[in-house]
Amino acid sequence: MNHSDSTSRIILYCRAGFESECAQEISAHAAGLGIFGHVRALADSGFVEYVTTSNQTDEEGLARLAQPRALIFARQALPCFALMEQLPVRDRITPILGALRERGARYSEVLVEAPDTNDGKALAPFCRSFGSALAGAMKKARLIEPAATQRLHAFFPQSDKVYLCEGDLAQSSSWPQGIPRLKFPREAPSRSTLKLDEAFLVLLDDGERERWLKPGMSAVDLGAAPGGWTYQLVRRSLRVAAIDNGPMDASLMESGLVTHVRADGFRWRPQKSVDWLVCDMVEQPRRVAALIAQWLSEGLCSYAIFNLKLPMKKRYDETRLCLDLLREALGTKADVRAKQLYHDREEITAFARKA
Structure with missing residues (x-):
């Protein structure tokens, strides 16, 4: 398993097919804040990764960069503190808990998410079951604190790869994937x-x-x-x-x-x-x-x-x-x-x- 500390990384959720616009926007937003970096984005992936190249970009700078309300094409923008790849299929929780203990933070809740794509939809059952298991393990390890000001986002673009991100409750979207799930009213004349x-x-x-x-x-x-x-x-x-x-x-x-x-x-x-x-x-x-x-x-x-x-x-x-x-x-x-x-x-x- 690969585990890279990535304190200078922002993960942005977006509509599939609009990764280029999301990348252009976060690059311009970062430059306006005096933060510079490069974008990693795959077409139709449903998310963008922005990695800063500014020397020792601090967490305050990342927090200013990760403001989804200031961004048009990003549904969610989250500072990422760990990227874990090739997670063992039989036990993903242990290495994740290790990274969380190393981080030393407490979280109000945890959201396990996948991109809003066809591949991401296939991961939905995994996200639901793993989300329950991870929340239970975090409570047992005393990593959940209702009064905490941060939410943990475990973002899985694939089942053996996770970005561990933090969402400020006052800034980030509280909806999973940054998507409000609205019910269509039957009496409304059109889906618009x-x-x-x-x-x-x-x-x-x-x-x-x-x-x-x-x-x-x-x-x-x-x-x-x-x-x-x-x-x-x-x-x-x-x-x-x-x-x-x-x-x-x-x-x-x-x-x-x-x-x-x-x-x-x-x-x-x-x-x-x-x-x-x-x-x-x-x-x-x-x-x-x-x-x-x-x-x-x-x-x-x-x-x-x-x-x-x-x-x-x-x-x-x-x-x-x-x-x-x-x-x-x-x-x-x-x-x-x-x-x-x-x-x-x-x-x-x-x-x-x-x-």
């Missing part, structure tokens, strides 16, 4: 409803959801038909103007909270400002970004969540261009957040407000 549901969970914190999504608030849904995103607003008791030339779901219209306006989403404007603008129109991302910037800068809405459909090539460059366009239009106090959500495909979802 899960995108907005996830966006509210990922892009806003608990306090923001409570303050900014109050019953009775007003919203506009551009490109609404048949009503997947409108459904999420209605279930939170917002009043919605659904803008689309296509038909809306009948049950949504019966809610009494939806006004359907047959109009072009790029041309229609409200008579008075609204609280929320949401938009999932299939259009060039720059055109959508410019539209959102106009609504916010002119005070037509207070908050916006929207999707940017990315091109096949230079997806990272297009992402930066669109978000920079928004920040430039909204000024220095702009609050722009973006993430490639689990329910996104060739797109990212963004939140913006003029703070």
Whole structure:
């Protein structure tokens, strides 16, 4: 078995097929922090490894680098303290416990994870059973402490190879694989409803959801038909103007909270400002970004969540261009957040407000 201490390594979980964008982003993020290194990434592997080359990069520097909320294409970003390969099939726990004792830390819990890929899905039964066994062994060894501020992530890209990583409870995602497992509501008119549901969970914190999504608030849904995103607003008791030339779901219209306006989403404007603008129109991302910037800068809405459909090539460059366009239009106090959500495909979802 090979065991390498890897205190200058970050592991990033991402959507399979977006390893290149994740690698570009973490490299730019690291350079901005004065940390330099190199990326190891395999196409369609579902994760990226960033190894620093800065001399003696300390753990504080790694913690600043591993901030999934600051990254668009990473669902999770974790400092890795040990890489173990060729683990013995009959006893993986003993060497892992040895590495944990050497680390000398306590953890609030342990998550045993695999990449979000077809190969990773095949490892799901192993992750479940081994996760229970490892948690039990850690409790027995007094390595679990409910008051601890770190979570242990045992990330298995294959069954005999594990990255042992630490997730700060205040910074890292608490969902296994960084994926919120949402149930599709049977009464929703389309599966796109899960995108907005996830966006509210990922892009806003608990306090923001409570303050900014109050019953009775007003919203506009551009490109609404048949009503997947409108459904999420209605279930939170917002009043919605659904803008689309296509038909809306009948049950949504019966809610009494939806006004359907047959109009072009790029041309229609409200008579008075609204609280929320949401938009999932299939259009060039720059055109959508410019539209959102106009609504916010002119005070037509207070908050916006929207999707940017990315091109096949230079997806990272297009992402930066669109978000920079928004920040430039909204000024220095702009609050722009973006993430490639689990329910996104060739797109990212963004939140913006003029703070």
